[in-house]
Ligand SMILES: *[C@@H]1O[C@H](CO)[C@@H](O)[C@H](O)[C@H]1NC(C)=O
Ligand SMILES: *[C@@H]1O[C@H](CO)[C@@H](O)[C@H](O)[C@H]1NC(C)=O
Ligand SMILES: *[C@@H]1O[C@H](CO)[C@@H](O)[C@H](O)[C@H]1NC(C)=O
Ligand SMILES: *[C@@H]1O[C@H](CO)[C@@H](O)[C@H](O)[C@H]1NC(C)=O
Ligand SMILES: *[C@@H]1O[C@H](CO)[C@@H](O)[C@H](O)[C@H]1NC(C)=O
Ligand SMILES: *[C@@H]1O[C@H](CO)[C@@H](O)[C@H](O)[C@H]1NC(C)=O
């Protein structure tokens with residue numbers, strides 16, 4: 001029988017007689033009083049904690065307007081609900097956060113978000129008050145950490161991104177000199193067991209989520225949107241990013257975010273992505289990894305199933321850094337299965353010349369990220385034609401080992417002609433006929449039909465915003 005931690009909330013329950021085996025009565029002699037109570041009368045959740053029905057909801061004051069910062073009240077509410085309780089942020093109410101919040105102390109909490117948790121767009125404040133992660137100079141306004149954290153409901157986390165999109169216009173996140181930091185909407189750090197379901201993530205200033213040093217995090221039935229109301233498009237508004245995470249699930253989720261849909265980053269293991277829909281994204285990427293000099297990065301054991309990728313720059317992608325001062329590592333045991341990829345510039349791609357590196361530099365300082373045991377199974381759809389007839393583009397670095405990379409039952413059409421599979425430096429081939437990138441370029445040259453819009457020069461292929 002698992003042990004539970006009880007708070008005063010449960011002391012209000014009368015002692016009851018019951019027979020169900022999961023029920024326990026006990027005497028708490030630790031406190032000032034002596035309580036007899038019944039734990040988890042209705043049942044326990046997947047972590048052995050009480051289910052929602054056995055938690056008495058507490059609430060906090062909602063904001064009266066968009067300037068009414070209730071961050072102090074929210075902190076109080078989280079503390080009260082911690083250790084077995086439930087904080088309810090109610091439907092139709094808005095909760096404005098204008099101060100940074102450290103929720104790293106959590107232990108068995110349910111946050112039922114039916115209303116809207118909205119962040120102020122006080123750029124001046126947030127750019128001097130944040131939690132900082134050296135990885136790609138990431139910042140956030142709230143850190144969620146601890147153990148057994150559920151966030152669920154029908155509500156929204158609103159990053160209020162428009163002012164940030166306007167402020168960041170013309171800048172580049174991976175530019176060494178960039179100091180215009182933008183908060184990530186939702187961050188977990190040093191957390192174990194996190195479940196988020198039903199929540200809408202809206203207009204994040206930067207990445208929508210970032211899980212760091214986290215074990216077992218699962219998103220289900222969520223929706224992500226980032227959109228601008230003017231010409232300053234959202235940038236780097238990835239759906240999901242991770243760092244040092246073991247156990248990462250995304251299921252039954254839709255995203256329309258304008259950058260990576262889902263992109264596990266260094267040291268992410270045991271990934272499960274299923275029934276996901278991505279529109280206008282850079283697809284489901286493993287990486288980028290291998291960015292930092294002297295640093296070993298890896299991504300292993302991912303299963304990606306039944307994903308729809310529409311109108312994207314890339315579909316299923318593996319990406320690793322090359323250049324003089326980068327790291328090394330490996331990507332291993334990744335299966336993509338049942339993908340529907342439509343109108344996408346590069347439906348399937350292995351890019352080991354990331355990010356914004358000239359091809360001669362990649363030749364001189366090739367990526368040292370090994371890639372092995374990768375399958376693309378049952379993939380159908382269309383490319384946009386922006387890359388000519390190339391639909392699969394697997395260019396392994398000459399500085400790395402690439403083996404056991406298989407393409408099976410992949411049927412991708414290009415509007416420019418029969419789909420071409422390109423592969424370089426892959427031991428044992430890819431299971432289907434493929435041409436080297438050199439041959440592909442030659443063919444294109446000799447046919448004399450270089451597409452006006454398509455630019456298959458080796459360098460700077462995407463207007464990728466990086467990360
Ligand atoms: C991580 O969280 C645990 C409690 O869950 C805490 O004891 C530990 O100090 C935290 N570690 C770091 C590095 O913050
Ligand atoms: C595949 O995912 C979509 C959501 O993108 C879902 O509607 C559909 O039911 C899933 N198919 C299967 C066989 O689970
Ligand atoms: C997907 O994105 C396109 C723009 O690229 C948009 O026209 C379309 O409405 C979106 N589809 C859905 C179902 O939202
Ligand atoms: C990944 O894990 C390795 C080995 O534990 C560690 O040395 C490296 O710093 C980690 N990478 C990042 C980016 O944290
Ligand atoms: C490969 O990854 C899958 C998860 O997708 C896992 O079930 C399997 O055990 C892994 N294989 C190895 C050899 O680690
Ligand atoms: C990559 O593969 C090569 C050749 O097998 C090996 O020497 C090297 O250690 C591997 N690198 C990593 C990071 O596993």
Ligand SMILES: *[C@@H]1O[C@H](CO)[C@@H](O)[C@H](O)[C@H]1NC(C)=O
Nearest residue numbers: 338339377378379380409411
């Ligand atoms: C090939 O993939 C398609 C979907 O793209 C699927 O309908 C079909 O059953 C697959 N064929 C085999 C033999 O698995």
Ligand SMILES: *[C@@H]1O[C@H](CO)[C@@H](O)[C@H](O)[C@H]1NC(C)=O
Nearest residue numbers: 452453454455456457459460
């Ligand atoms: C192709 O891209 C290269 C490098 O970005 C650029 O120099 C060249 O002008 C482009 N060519 C066309 C036809 O767009």
